[in-house]
Amino acid sequence: xxxxxxxxxxxxxxxxxxxxxxxxxxxxxxxxxxxxxxxxxxxxxxxxxxxxxxxxxxxxxxxxxxxxxxxxxxxxxxxxxxxxxxxxxxxxxxxxxxxxxxxxxxxxxxxxxxxxxxxxxxxxxxxxxxxxxxxxxxxxxxxxxxxxxxxxxxxxxxxxxxxxxxxxxxxxxxxxxxxxxxxxxxxxxxxxxxxxxxxxxxxxxxxxxxxxxxxxxxxxxxxxxxxxxxxxxxxxxxxxxxxxxxxxxxxxxxxxxxxxxxxxxxxxxx
Amino acid sequence: xxxxxxxxxxxxxxxxxxxxxxxxxxxxxxxxxxxxxxxxxxxxxxxxxxxxxxxxxxxxxxxxxxxxxxxxxxxxxxxxxxxxxxxxxxxxxxxxxxxxxxxxxxxxxxxxxxxxxxxxxxxxxxxxxxxxxxxxxxxxxxxxxxxxxxxxxxxxxxxxxxxxxxxxxxxxxxxxxxxxxxxxxxxxxxxxxxxxxxxxxxxxxxxxxxxxxxxxxxxxxxxxxxxxxxxxxxxxxxxxxxxxxxxxxxxxxxxxxxxxxxxxxxxxxxxxxxxxxxxxxxxxxxxxxxxxxxxxxxxxxxxxxxxxxxxxxxxxxxxxxxxxxxxxxxxxxxxxxxxxxxxxxxxxxxxxxxxxxxxxxxxxxxxxxxxxxxxxxxxxxxxxxxxxxxxxxxxxxxxxxxxxxxxxxxxxxxxxxxxxxxxxxxxxxxxxxxxxxxxxxxxxxxxxxxxxxxxxxxxxxxxxxxxxxxxxxxxxxxxxxxxxxxxxxxxxxxxxxxxxxxxxxxxxxxxxxxxxxxxxxxxxxxxxxxxxxxxxxxxxxxxxxxxxxxxxxxxxxxxxxxxxxxxxxxxxxxxxxxxxx
Numbered sequence: 001x002x003x004x005x006x007x008x009x010x011x012x013x014x015x016x017x018x019x020x021x022x023x024x025x026x027x028x029x030x031x032x033x034x035x036x037x038x039x040x041x042x043x044x045x046x047x048x049x050x051x052x053x054x055x056x057x058x059x060x061x062x063x064x065x066x067x068x069x070x071x072x073x074x075x076x077x078x079x080x081x082x083x084x085x086x087x088x089x090x091x092x093x094x095x096x097x098x099x100x101x102x103x104x105x106x107x108x109x110x111x112x113x114x115x116x117x118x119x120x121x122x123x124x125x126x127x128x129x130x131x132x133x134x135x136x137x138x139x140x141x142x143x144x145x146x147x148x149x150x151x152x153x154x155x156x157x158x159x160x161x162x163x164x165x166x167x168x169x170x171x172x173x174x175x176x177x178x179x180x181x182x183x184x185x186x187x188x189x190x191x192x193x194x195x196x197x198x199x200x201x202x203x204x205x206x207x208x209x210x211x212x213x214x215x216x217x218x219x220x221x222x223x224x225x226x227x228x229x230x231x232x233x234x235x236x237x238x239x240x241x242x243x244x245x246x247x248x249x250x251x252x253x254x255x256x257x258x259x260x261x262x263x264x265x266x267x268x269x270x
Numbered sequence: 271x272x273x274x275x276x277x278x279x280x281x282x283x284x285x286x287x288x289x290x291x292x293x294x295x296x297x298x299x300x301x302x303x304x305x306x307x308x309x310x311x312x313x314x315x316x317x318x319x320x321x322x323x324x325x326x327x328x329x330x331x332x333x334x335x336x337x338x339x340x341x342x343x344x345x346x347x348x349x350x351x352x353x354x355x356x357x358x359x360x361x362x363x364x365x366x367x368x369x370x371x372x373x374x375x376x377x378x379x380x381x382x383x384x385x386x387x388x389x390x391x392x393x394x395x396x397x398x399x400x401x402x403x404x405x406x407x408x409x410x411x412x413x414x415x416x417x418x419x420x421x422x423x424x425x426x427x428x429x430x431x432x433x434x435x436x437x438x439x440x441x442x443x444x445x446x447x448x449x450x451x452x453x454x455x456x457x458x459x460x461x462x463x464x465x466x467x468x469x470x471x472x473x474x475x476x477x478x479x480x481x482x483x484x485x486x487x488x489x490x491x492x493x494x495x496x497x498x499x500x501x502x503x504x505x506x507x508x509x510x511x512x513x514x515x516x517x518x519x520x521x522x523x524x525x526x527x528x529x530x531x532x533x534x535x536x537x538x539x540x541x542x543x544x545x546x547x548x549x550x551x552x553x554x555x556x557x558x559x560x561x562x563x564x565x566x567x568x569x570x571x572x573x574x575x576x577x578x579x580x581x582x583x584x585x586x587x588x589x590x591x592x593x594x595x596x597x598x599x600x601x602x603x604x605x606x607x608x609x610x611x612x613x614x615x616x617x618x619x620x621x622x623x624x625x626x627x628x629x630x631x632x633x634x635x636x637x638x639x640x641x642x643x644x645x646x647x648x649x650x651x652x653x654x655x656x657x658x659x660x661x662x663x664x665x666x667x668x669x670x671x672x673x674x675x676x677x678x679x680x681x682x683x684x685x686x687x688x689x690x691x692x693x694x695x696x697x698x699x700x701x702x703x704x705x706x707x708x709x710x711x712x713x714x715x716x717x718x719x720x721x722x723x724x725x726x727x728x729x730x731x732x733x734x735x736x737x738x739x740x741x742x743x744x745x746x747x748x749x750x751x752x753x754x755x756x757x758x759x760x761x762x763x764x765x766x767x768x769x770x771x772x773x774x775x776x777x778x779x780x781x782x783x784x785x786x787x788x789x790x791x792x793x794x795x796x797x798x799x800x801x802x803x804x805x806x807x808x809x810x811x812x813x814x815x816x817x818x819x820x821x822x823x824x825x826x827x828x829x830x831x832x833x834x835x836x837x838x839x840x841x842x843x844x845x846x847x848x849x850x851x
Contacts, residue, residue: 036568036709043708113825128724130713132575132706133567137713139722146715146722148704148818158473163820187825244730249739253686253824257676264834266674266841 032175032209035131040175040209042129042136045240045247048122048217051077055193056233058084065104074192080122082232086195092226099194107192111260112252114145114164116188117181117203118219118233126240128247136170141247149179159183162199177207190221197223213239295500296446299337299461300535301488302358302427305344305481306409307635312341315407319372319382320360321423330541334360336463337424340541342485349410350484354430354476354528357404357412358484359467361425365417369393369403372415381408399453410483426458426465427487429530430476434468437527441466444504444524445489471528478529486523486531494520494536508534516540564751564781569709571727572751574779577816578703578787578809580696582637585609586807590641590649600638609636642805644790651767651803658768658798672837676830681764684830685719685823687740689764690757690775691791693721696807703809704818712746712753719823725755733759738771740764753779770797785811 033041051059057079064072088096099106109115115123125141136149149170150156159167162185170179186199206218215237222230306312309330316322316339322332331340339358350357362368369392375382385404387394393403402416416425431437438459442449447459452467459466479485491497494512501507501524508522515521519536526532564572585608590596600608641649673679681687693716694703700718707713710728715721725746733743738761746755755777762771773795780788787809794802 043710111825114820114822128711130706130708130711130724132708133573135575135704135706137704137706137715137722139713139724143824144721146713146720148706148715150817157475157477160817161819164822164825165820246726246730246733247724248737249741251686251740253684254677257684261676261830261834264675264831264838266672266838 031212033212039172040177041131042177042207042209042215043131045126045128045245046215046237047126047240048124048235048237050080050122050235051075052080052122052233052235053119053124053191055079056081056191056195057086057193059193080233080235082234085231087228087231089226089228092196096194096196099189099196101194103192103194107189107194108187109142109189109192110256112143112256113187114143115140116164116184116190117147117166117168118205118217118221119188119190120145120147120165121205121217121219121237122235125250126245126247139247141250143250143252156180162186164188166201166203173206175209177205179203179205179207181205196226197221198225200225207237210236213241295444295489295491295497295534297461297489297491297497297534299427299447299464299466299488300490300539301331301338301340301533302355302484303340303342303486303488303533304407304409304411305483305485306341306407307343309341309343312407312409319375319407320413321362328540334424338488339424340488342541344481344485349406349412350482351412352430352477353479353482353484354471354526354530355427355479355484355487356430356476357414357428359402359414359416359425359428361416361418361422363417363419363422365393365401365403365415368415372405382406383408385412396455399455407483412483421465424464426452426467429466429468429528430471431468432471432475432528434470437468440504440527441468444501444506476528479531480529486533487526488533488535490535490537490539492537494522494534497534498522515542562781562783565784567707567709571707571709571748572753572781573707574705574712574753574781574787575707576705577812577818578705579701579812579816580694580703580789580807580809581701582635582810583639583642583807584636584696584698584701586637586639586642586696588642588805589651590643594640596648598640600640602635602638605636605638637807639807642807643803644806645792645804646801652799652801655796655798655800658770661768661770661798672840673833674837676834679830679833681740682719683833685827687721687764688716688719689766690741690760691766691777691793692764693718693741694777694789694791700819700821702812702816702818715818717818717821720818720821727753735759738762742775749778751780753777755779766793768798769793769795772797782808787811 035041054074054077059074059077059079061076062074064074104110109123120127120138120140120142123140123142127138127140130137130139134151136151137146138149139146145165147165147168149168151170153169156169159182162183164185164187166181167183168179168181170177172178181203182201184197184199184201186197186201189196201221201223204220204222206216208216208218210216216234217237218232218234220230220232221227304312313324313329313332316332316334317324320334322334322339325331325333325338330342331338372382373384373392383406384392385406386392393401395401400416400418402414405413405415407413414428418425429437434457438449438457441447441459447461447466450458450460452458452465456467458468498508506524509525510523512520512522517538517540519539521533521535521539521541524532524534567573567575643649643651646652676684681689687693697718702717704715704717705712710726712725712727714723714725721741723741723744725744727746727748729747732745737743738759740761740763742757743759744755744757746753748754757775757777760771760773765771765773766775773793776792776794778790782788788806789809790804790806792802792804793799
């Protein structure tokens with residue numbers, strides 16, 4: 001398994017962009033914004049729309065925690081997994097079922113933990129891409145999470161330490177931003193239905209402009225310790241078009257403290 | 271003294287042995303080259319702690335005693351561990367005494383950093399080989415100390431290889447050492463005056479020695495031209511033309527396995543003095559800030575991208591101490607002592623090894639700036655308003671000083687935020703600040719707690735006054751070479767020095783040299799201070815291997831659980847004490 005594909009130098013990316021521009025019909029590519037180096041300009045605020053954050057797979061409407069009524073209930077949705085099946089190993093499918101049963105108490109999202117990849121992408125919050133000269137910053141609207149995309153590193157080293165968000169290496173494949181992410185700590189879930197992977201997870205993400213205001217997002221998920229083969233999710237990401245929209249702070253720690261530390265509070269004297 | 275003269279005799283004996291050529295070049299192991307902040311301090315350190323001896327008329331090397339250690343004044347991006355040359359080793363007949371002596375030396379000043387084994391001991395036995403322990407020099411070179419009766423002084427270079435077998439073959443064949451094992455156990459190449467021990471790099475491929483603490487290994491041959499033809503049969507060539515130093519002897523480089531830089535020198539080689547970026551006196555890079563023009567991004571804005579640290583500024587107090595006159599500066603010694611106090615003071619609760627490591631990574635020379643406050647010119651924060659004085663009353667939490675719940679602890683301990691401008695201030699660890707720019711935004715991420723500020727520079731209107739945030743709302747614009755950021759809309763919960771939510775913070779970021787960013791901030795809050803005031807310090811670019819790590823503060827906040835559990839236990843103990851028997 002190639003750990004990292006080779007990363008074309010910036011100038012090569014520019015040449016590829018020109019070649020692609022010539023090869024693809026104008027209607028498909030003519031109107032996407034371009035950065036200083038000729039690559040697509042992905043700067044902006046993006047968001048997934050749908051129910052992938054509830055469940056990556058096809059799912060029917062279902063009740064949530066009873067006290068939340070219809071606000072907390074789970075809306076139905078069509079899956080984003082290509083083929084709809086997640087090829088779990090037997091033990092892992094059992095684990096997923098167990099996660100599902102405990103989803104209203106065990107989901108790391110409840111605790112305001114960093115969501116991992118790809119989950120950060122399709123949580124129901126906007127995220128912003130800041131496209132620099134040799135790095136990109138993805139800043140997410142949940143839990144003050146961000147990740148640095150190291151662009152065009154010739155010989156990327158493996159992640160020095162496991163982390164929630166992994167270590168991201170990006171490069172351009174024509175007009176597609178490809179990000180190879182590994183070095184995860186294995187504690188994240190993929191959705192509120194308990195889909196999960198381990199710390200041997202590797203995610204290959206592809207962000208392909210579909211026009212000025214939409215990207216096709218694909219993530220191929222590989223983890224030899226959890227799945228029998230790689231699988232892929234696919235969904236569009238939409239540009240948020242509101243005037244002067246910005247990512248606001250959502251420092252959710254304080255909203256999770258009761259769940260995390262409530263039993264350690266001083267109890268009123270009897 | 272006796273030990274040293276014995277070593278010198280031994281050195282002479284070994285040098286004469288080395289004249290017998292082996293295979294390959296028949297090279298003799300000659301030196302190891304280290305990057306240090308100050309060669310003169312390094313000579314002193316290796317003399318004091320590794321029993322090396324200064325060399326007459328040389329300001330860049332010591333003899334230990336069969337191998338030279340040479341020093342270059344150079345900045346590095348990391349220590350030796352993790353590269354293809356993990357560490358160097360010295361042998362001392364009485365290891366217990368030596369390690370105790372190094373422990374006593376302490377970490378103060380240019381001290382000794384110990385690396386303990388997992389069980390906390392300083393010395394461990396490799397069964398059937400020898401006892402050993404590890405320390406670091408102040409510039410990041412990892413040093414093993416061994417007790418090997420067969421060789422005293424410089425003992426070995428420890429290589430960490432992708433393919434140990436190939437590396438062993440290379441050094442044996444090309445340089446002409448003898449491939450063998452040390453004590454029948456450790457794969458090694460033996461030269462007459464040092465061992466090369468090779469093992470497998472734990473993560474596959476080691477990092478390059480470029481810009482790291484151990485920069486290259488050095489071998490000596492009688493003639494470089496002869497050596498060049500000798501190497502050709504192994505498909506190895508010099509990576510550049512041989513160069514001359516201060517003598518007629520020449521040096522050339524070879525790329526060893528795993529891109530380890532290997533120098534080959536002729537007898538009598540003495541390098542030219544290296545250019546010094548930083549003086550021993552602690553001044554910053556020598557650049558005229560008045561005439562310096564910052565580089566531009568491809569779209570024409572001043573380029574502030576990179577990873578910046580404020581290590582140099584750590585320890586500068588906000589206000590000028592009463593015993594220092596206006597306009598004065600600290601001496602470099604005073605500055606070093608001040609930072610040391612600040613560092614140790616702010617992490618007093620940590621294990622010694624943690625403090626050692628923290629100090630060891632901070633090798634920017636400390637700033638001699640007396641105080642951060644530059645306006646008012648007396649370096650003092652202006653008086654509080656009457657309203658602010660009243661506002662500051664109260665505070666603290668009841669219950670005998672024990673927190674009832676997480677809300678009683680600081681926002682920092684809760685891993686919510688450091689607030690502004692606090693998050694910009696020097697911190698003792700995780701001090702990196704990453705700036706990424708686009709044509710319309712500047713993003714600043716602080717490693718500590720991982721907070722990201724996304725600052726629009728496109729003139730878009732500020733947030734509505736109905737929306738307030740912990741870090742307020744930052745709006746930026748370019749003023750010549752400077753990024754100016756105005757921050758308003760604070761939520762009033764993590765306010766700087768008790769300021770009101772109406773505080774306006776104005777920040778100014780100016781790149782004043784290729785590697786230095788000046789940071790000024792002005793705090794304006796008429797409800798709190800009788801006049802606005804301004805402070806300043808600098809960041810240094812660290813674009814080598816410093817990469818922000820994920821500081822998962824909240825996710826790993828065991829301290830919160832421990833603090834609250836401890837508080838409840840103390841309360842329970844107090845309650846049972848007060849119960850009648």
